[in-house]
Amino acid sequence: MTRVAERESLIAGEFPLTPEDFRQIAQILHGHAGIALNEGKVALVYSRLAKRLRALGLRSFRDYCELIQGEGAVDERQAMTAALTTNVTRFFREPHHFDHLRNRVMPELSRRARAGGRVRLWSAACSNGQEPYSMGMVVLSELPEANELDVKILATDIDPNMIAEGTAGVYSSEALDAAPVNLRNSFFEKQGNQFSAGEQLRRLVAFRELNLIGQWPMRGRFDVIFCRNVVIYFDEPTQEKIWSRFLPAMAPDATLYIGHSERISGPAAAGLRTDGLTTYRLSA
Secondary structure (H helix, E strand, C coil), X not given: CCHHXXXXXXXXCCCCCCHHHHHHHHHHHHHHXXXXXXXXXXXXXXXXXXXXXXXXXXXXXXXXXXXXXXXXXXXXHHHHHHHHCCCXXXXXXXXXXXXXXXXXXXXXXXXXXXXXXXXXXXXXXXXXXHHHHHHHHHHHHHCCCHHHCCEEEXXXXXXXXXXXXXXXXXXXXXXXXXXXXXXXXXHEEEECCEEEECHHHHHHEEEEECCCCCCCCCCXXXXXXXXXXXXHHECHHHHHHHHHHXXXXXXXXXXXXXXXXXXXXXXXXXXXXXXXXXXXXXXX
16 A cells, blocks of 8 residues: 555555545445445444455455446445444334333224224334334234234335345344243244244234335335334434325324434424324324
8 A cells, every 4th residue: 555545544454445435435325225424434334344345356445436336236235235234123122112002002903903994014124023023923912813804014124134034033042032921932933042933923024125215115004113223324304304204104193113312303293293202193
């Protein structure tokens, strides 16, 4: 590496990473997934993407930037996004949301489903499936015949690897420790030191790849939306746009659950009313 390159490099490591390289990576990530990277994420970008450079046999981040900007680089842009996002999840994370779903939402949804009505729930950033399966366990505990009625849970995520894990539905014993024992025993099957989602739970949840800032191909509106701890990675204009897009996707009096550090902002705030801690109902 030349002295000029050393001065320009943000990190003195195996691969040169210049401010321009970082700017391009941040711009491409924002355009592809809506995620905002600030300069405080330089070390994260280097450590996560250096693995991609090694796997691809590249010599610098400049080479990588040229690659991901190519017309045929959709798969690598997806791999970059997966590398730079953190999939932190657990069963029944923020348990007050599941208590609200059980006690405040499910009685009416159960009544409607039993009367022949349509009921739809959406886990909008489902990671490896622990959130939608938690939703499913609550639904089935309150409405055991859900699979015989018009009830479905849609689970979406931008990362195809997470979708594959969710579809497989196999988790460690440690991961299931956060689930109530009675629900775990009812809806999961123990296989050695792992648990596999049972057929009743699998039938209820459908996993699909979806980019929240891209097209939403779903038809019909949702009675429940969980979108938690993902919008915090977007800049404010993108956050406001996502919140506003949820409103027309919500059925009358639908419920939206968001992350503990998130707040509804922008025009969508006028269309929602608070119904609990980080819980909102669509205003009439």
